Amino acid sequence: MNVYEIVVIGSGPAGWTAGIYGVRAGLGVLVIEGDQPGGQLTITTKVDNYPGFPDGVNGAELMEKMKKQAVNLGVEVKRGVVKGIGLETSFLVKLNSREKIEARSVIVATGARARWLEIPGEKELMGKGVSGCATCDGMFFKDGEVAVIGGGNSAVEEALFLAKFAKKVYVVHRRDELRANKTEQKRLFDNSKIEMVWNSKVKEFLGKENLEGLRLMDKEGEKILKVEGAFVAIGRDPATEFLKGVVELMESGHVKTGFLETETMTSVEGIFAAGDCVDKTFRQAIVAAGAGCKAGMEVEKWLTNRGE
Secondary structure, eight states: OOEEEEEEEOOSHHHHHHHHHHHHTTOOEEEEOOSSTTGGGGGOSOBOSSTTOTTOBOHHHHHHHHHHHHHHHTOEEEOOOEEEEEESSSEEEEETTSOEEEEEEEEEOOOEEEOOOOOTTTTTTBTTTEESOHHHHGGGGTTSEEEEEOOSHHHHHHHHHHTTTOSEEEEEOSSSSOOSOHHHHHHHHHOTTEEEEOSOEEEEEEOSSSOOEEEEEETTEEEEEOOSEEEEOSOEEESOGGGTTTSOBOTTSOBOOOGGGOSSBOSSTTEEEOSTTTOSSOOOHHHHHHHHHHHHHHHHHHHHHTTO
16 A cells, blocks of 8 residues: 555645645645535636736636646645545545545645535526625626625625625525624624615526526515625535544534644644635635645644654
C-alpha cells in the first residue's frame, strides 16, 4: 500500500491550496475529490471577488485552474467519497469503493453544502438568478428586485447585504414570524428597501434562460412574485458526517480546530481541517484558500517535528 505524507479530503479552494503547499514542501500529497469535485464554487457562474481576476471568473473555471496548478506541481488526484478514517499507527482513509489509503496526516477540506428547496426550476436556474450566497452574487443584481427565502439569521443577513445593492428585497418566509435574533430583525424591519412576504411557500422558480420570478402559495392561493434574483437561505450543513466519532465536532457539525497551539489541527493529532467544514462565519473562497494554506504549512511543520 502506497503511504502518502498528506491525504487531503475535498477539492474546493481549501483542499487544492493545502495540496499545493504540501507538495511544494516536498511531501507526497493525494487529494480525494469527493462527490462534488470543485465544491460549491462549481455552481457559481461568475466570481468577481477572488483576487487576480479583474474581469471575474466562472466558478468552475477557477476550480479547474486550481486543480491544474496542483497537479502540475505534483499533487495526485483520486475520485471517490471518504466514508471514514481509521485511527491506526497511521491513518487509513476509507473510500466508498472499499479502497483504503494510508496517510501520515490528513487534511479535511470537505466544505459545507447549502440546503436547497428541491423544487421545480431550482436546479435548472442555479447560477442564472438562483443562488445560495448573497455575498458571492449580490452585486449582479444592482438596482434590481430580488428575494431571499428563509427566516433565520442567515436569511436576515443576506437580505440586509442585498439591500445595499438591490432596489427591492423581498424576504419570503413560510411562517408569520422570523426565527432570527431580535436585533437583526429590527435592522431588517427598519430598512425601507426590504419587504416581508409572510406565510408563503415557494413552489417553483420561473424562467427559461434566467430567473423571472417565484410561484408562491399562501392562504389565499397561488401568486407570482417577479424578481431577477432569488437567494435560498435556509441553512448550510458542513460535510462532516464521516467524522462523527473520529474528531471533536461543534454542535453545528463543524470541525473543532486549534488544538496543540495550532489553528487547523483537530482533536486528533495528525488530522487537520480547513475551509467551510470549519468556518461557519465567512464562507468565502478566499478565506477557505487561506485556511488551506495554513493547514498545509502546519502539517509540514508537524511532520517535520515528528521526524517524518
